[in-house]
Amino acid sequence: MKRLIGALLLILLCAGCGAQKRVIFIPKSSRKPVSSACKYTYTVSGKKYCVRRSYRGFVQVGIASWYGPGFHGSRTASGEIYDMYKLTAAHKTLPLGTYVKVINLENGKSVIVKVNDRGPFVKGRIIDLSYAAAKKIGMLRKGTAKVKIIALGKRVDHRYKPVPYSKGRFFVQVGAFRNKLNAYKFKWLVSKKGYRAKVVKLRGYYRVFVGPVSTYSKAERLKRELLKRGFDGSFIVSL
Incomplete structure (x- = not known):
């Protein structure tokens, strides 16, 4: 009988839960301001971008594009000279010097590139590949492709300063x-x-x-x- 009464009380209590807001308790030690995730920020065309402190666990799916002759020989955000024949890429938020695996989800081909530049600043695109990298995954002619990005790590410790894109x-x-x-x-x-x-x-x-x-x-x-x-x-x- 006591068990039956206890069960009925539990049902009545839960019936009132639907109208209440769900509260999630966050331990004090894990409460950090959002800015702690950013190594630094920069602004392009009025939009602020947060450069991540770490590449760890980073996976992203979206549209990739590529850039070539028009930028060949120009200086990148990392200070390196852009070489369209090397396996590099531009990304908006990953730390410069991060190596990522880029998988073309349209044909299954993949390539590993080093992020040494910032961009693409075109809506809907997540990464700009070099000419050589785009050729490796078969997206030169089409110009864009749906890809999956997996951050692998930093093989070289690059010291760099944010570039004033504005x-x-x-x-x-x-x-x-x-x-x-x-x-x-x-x-x-x-x-x-x-x-x-x-x-x-x-x-x-x-x-x-x-x-x-x-x-x-x-x-x-x-x-x-x-x-x-x-x-x-x-x-x-x-x-």
């Missing part, structure tokens, strides 16, 4: 030519449309740049404007 010297590349005369003809066409253009020889190509502008957000606006005016394939370059 300010700098940015250009928008609108064309690249093997022939110098064609590059200058195209530069003249761009100038006729009211833009300040220049030709720079870089890695065997005569590249036509518009700019410079002083912030990444201004470069983004300039790129969108140029795309609307018919300069297809325009992209931002930092020199």
